[in-house]
Amino acid sequence: MAILYKNIRANIVNSLPLIILYYLSISEIDTHFSNMFEILSFNLQIIIIYYWMLKNSSVLGNGHIFFAGIINDVVMGLPLGISSISYLTVSFVASYIRQVTVNISLFTDWFTFLLAIFFSNLVYLVLILNFSDLKISYVDISYNAFFTFLFYPFIWAIFNIYKKIMVLRADD
């Protein structure tokens, strides 16, 4: 009984980042605070994907990232698949960085996160501009990217604390 309880607890705790990712995609709870401060918006999904793919890819699966992207497109009214491609790009950068990095610190994570944001937004912009009639504001995207980058250390610190209560198996 105790083992069963322990397993259930571990599963819930380990799945929380994934649940947050899905919930952010499916719900109206977002990280765009235009009512408080017009330019303040950041993309928490990208931070979650990058952090956990970098630290322990068993927490989020690529399949889940793909589906979270599809759901996000439906909710936001974007062309289907665009967020998936954007999120998988972040996942790809994180996987690559994990392969080539030995010493991991906040600053290396933060610096390489810039590459993930850059490629993710680049892919997003290229697809929107070439395959869609949607008009987008470059200024808004720039602010979003900037604040996403800026808030990374705070979320990094929170996730680092959270990681200590997780029961994680060795990364694949």
Next chain:
Amino acid sequence: MSSSRDDFGIAIRSALLKKGARQRFSLVFLLIIAVIIFLLDSRQFKLVKFTRTLINDGIYRLTNISTAPFKLLPSINTKIEAIFFAMNENKELKVKLEELKNKEFQVEFLKNQNDSLRRILESDVKIKGKSILAKVLLDKDSPFLKSIVINRGSKSGISKGMPVVDGNYLVGKIVEVNYLSSRVLLLNDLNSRIPITFGEDSIQAILSGKGESKPVLEYLPDLYEPYGNQTVFTSGKDGVFLPGIPVGKTEMDELNVKVKLFSDPNQLSFVTVQLIKMSKDF
């Protein structure tokens, strides 16, 4: 040199192709699937469009349920406020104020735009139909798109392009129709363009969304000297909107004439879709 290039290739290959216990699909496989879905959707294939309609209806309902607890919080807050501020009296005053405002708009519109209205009324534009009340299911405030999702779709007779109003004030138009839900493009969205008219000279212009709370007026006459606090109405020139729907008041900016919308796009709970079918015989 050759060794570092090999390392780079190995790392890239590993990141793209590696699978694991929770990685049942490789990254490259999912990327290809996502690109295929994106291309099929952007080319508007019928099957994908139909599938998307089904997914939309399901996910919009799910989204509405998942955010329900958070939607309760403001209502609790409102109830507490109502006790302190004598809710009933406030409501009555609001209704009276609304009636007076409507009369004021009516008078102003008739007075200022008599000529253009007569032209519009005498033209061969025929309006048929009624309106339908819809609940806002989803108003996710995106930094890129300003739109809402309502709980009425093609089942209720809604079709693309129909105007959507909040009370008497225009808030946007239908841009996506599913069987049980629709998406409304708000006036402040970057993609929104509405023909409007205002002022004593019945000036014609285009109300353009800029992604901010206040859309701006474009294509104003060359010699027009702008000044603020004028009521902006739809002109109906596009044959989509009824003429004379109040939109907002002009406000002077440094370079642009902005319009402060009567209906706050962030505070919509219920909207009315005007089920109009306009036939133009120009």
